[in-house]
Amino acid sequence: MSSRTALVVTTLVLAAALVVAVAVLTPWVPLPHSGPAVPTDPARDFTAAQIDREDAFHAAIRPPAYVSLGLSLLIACILGFSPIGARIVERVAAPLGGGWGWQVLLGTIAVTLLGRLLVLPWDAWAESVSRRYGLSTRTWGGWALDVAKSYAVGLVVTLIVLFLVVGLVRWSPQWWWTVGAALGALLVVVVSFAYPVVVEPVFNSFTPMKPGELRTSLLDLAREDGVPVEDVLVADASRRTSSLNAYVSGFGSTRRIVVYDTLLTAASPEEVRLIVAHELGHAKSRDVVVGTMLGALGVAVIVCVLALLGRWTFLLAKAGVSSFGDGRAVALLLAIVAVVSFVGGPVQALISRRVETRADVHALNLTRDPEAVISMQKRLSTTNLSDLDPSPIVFGMFASHPTGPQRIALARTWAREHGVRP
Ligand SMILES: [Zn+2]
Numbered sequence: 001m002s003s004r005t006a007l008v009v010t011t012l013v014l015a016a017a018l019v020v021a022v023a024v025l026t027p028w029v030p031l032p033h034s035g036p037a038v039p040t041d042p043a044r045d046f047t048a049a050q051i052d053r054e055d056a057f058h059a060a061i062r063p064p065a066y067v068s069l070g071l072s073l074l075i076a077c078i079l080g081f082s083p084i085g086a087r088i089v090e091r092v093a094a095p096l097g098g099g100w101g102w103q104v105l106l107g108t109i110a111v112t113l114l115g116r117l118l119v120l121p122w123d124a125w126a127e128s129v130s131r132r133y134g135l136s137t138r139t140w141g142g143w144a145l146d147v148a149k150s151y152a153v154g155l156v157v158t159l160i161v162l163f164l165v166v167g168l169v170r171w172s173p174q175w176w177w178t179v180g181a182a183l184g185a186l187l188v189v190v191v192s193f194a195y196p197v198v199v200e201p202v203f204n205s206f207t208p209m210k211p212g213e214l215r216t217s218l219l220d221l222a223r224e225d226g227v228p229v230e231d232v233l234v235a236d237a238s239r240r241t242s243s244l245n246a247y248v249s250g251f252g253s254t255r256r257i258v259v260y261d262t263l264l265t266a267a268s269p270e271e272v273r274l275i276v277a278h279e280l281g282h283a284k285s286r287d288v289v290v291g292t293m294l295g296a297l298g299v300a301v302i303v304c305v306l307a308l309l310g311r312w313t314f315l316l317a318k319a320g321v322s323s324f325g326d327g328r329a330v331a332l333l334l335a336i337v338a339v340v341s342f343v344g345g346p347v348q349a350l351i352s353r354r355v356e357t358r359a360d361v362h363a364l365n366l367t368r369d370p371e372a373v374i375s376m377q378k379r380l381s382t383t384n385l386s387d388l389d390p391s392p393i394v395f396g397m398f399a400s401h402p403t404g405p406q407r408i409a410l411a412r413t414w415a416r417e418h419g420v421r422p
Contacts, residue, residue, distance in 0.1 A: 038416065091107045164184075195249075219232065222257065230250070
């Protein structure tokens with residue numbers, strides 16, 4: 001079999017496997033119900049003043065946020081789908097001899113840094129809106145440090161990926177994608193497992209929650225749920241944000257509940273329990289493991305698609321490179337990745353919303369306290385200034401969670417189905 005036939009067949013098989021896995025593993029109907037679902041109605045639970053404030057916030061933050069998003073995509077495309085990016089890569093690596101390794105290293109830094117710096121004014125504008133509304137509590141120094149840290153984390157991952165792709169194509173132009181798809185999938189697994197241990201501490205520090213009623217009740221809740229938890233940690237999130245959150249990270253014996261310190265000061269113990277119950281739902285249905293496996297499969301598909309694109313001479317000519325094994329091709333590779341993530345985003349968001357709804361249903365089944373869900377969602381939505389009634393396009397493209405009013409409506413539907421008064 002020629003490498004081309006093998007590539008086409010592998011791409012089709014992996015893509016079909018991904019579609020089937022998503023179709024089978026996504027909880028499309030998280031809460032089966034007999035009657036009609038309780039309708040979503042922001043005006044029922046939120047005051048006109050709350051809705052106005054959230055509307056004003058989104059009207060103020062959308063322009064810089066969308067310009068930032070659109071501009072980074074545009075810059076990546078201009079640099080990658082024209083010879084400009086290749087020329088920049090060649091120029092920055094020339095003083096060091098212009099070998100492919102220097103081109104990948106310095107070229108990637110130059111291209112990503114250029115993109116990052118050009119959108120920085122809009123990110124600063126968005127940050128100033130968040131500060132004006134009290135959502136961001138960082139100093140400008142703290143903001144700059146966060147921007148630098150997340151750029152550095154992203155750069156490390158990007159460099160690993162690009163060195164792998166360019167190196168593998170140089171090693172075997174015909175068959176690189178076989179090893180590439182396997183290594184790409186493995187990388188997703190490693191990053192997913194390493195993230196809580198390596199990346200989270202870069203942004204927050206964690207301290208064990210003081211022994212007391214709340215800690216005991218959270219550990220009891222986990223035990224009752226059959227999800228073993230090693231510890232409850234508090235993250236010092238208040239240094240940067242006023243938003244409220246909690247999550248469960250790690251696997252098996254290293255699993256721990258992490259609660260934002262902001263949550264402990266703002267919410268009642270019942271509400272903290274409820275958020276933790278939601279997170280236990282994620283742990284119980286192995287959402288991180290399933291998500292990681294789907295991500296690994298997705299990356300394998302992307303590597304195959306990349307290999308197909310690498311055989312498209314029109315595209316290579318546009319970018320002014322001979323193949324992906326050319327160190328100057330990093331700008332083109334970055335552009336392809338930017339387009340793929342933009343297109344894949346809405347699909348990921350759709351799956352995520354279903355998975356989040358399943359965790360909400362789990363929390364309701366575990367606590368049997370829809371009233372706490374309603375008060376918690378009111379608090380979360382107002383404190384996090386969540387969009388209560390987003391346009392379908394914005395919601396479909398970006399929302400990883402259902403809206404607060406949708407989650408409240410779910411609690412009411414659950415209450416009716418289970419004969420519990422909300
Ligand atoms: Zn969740």
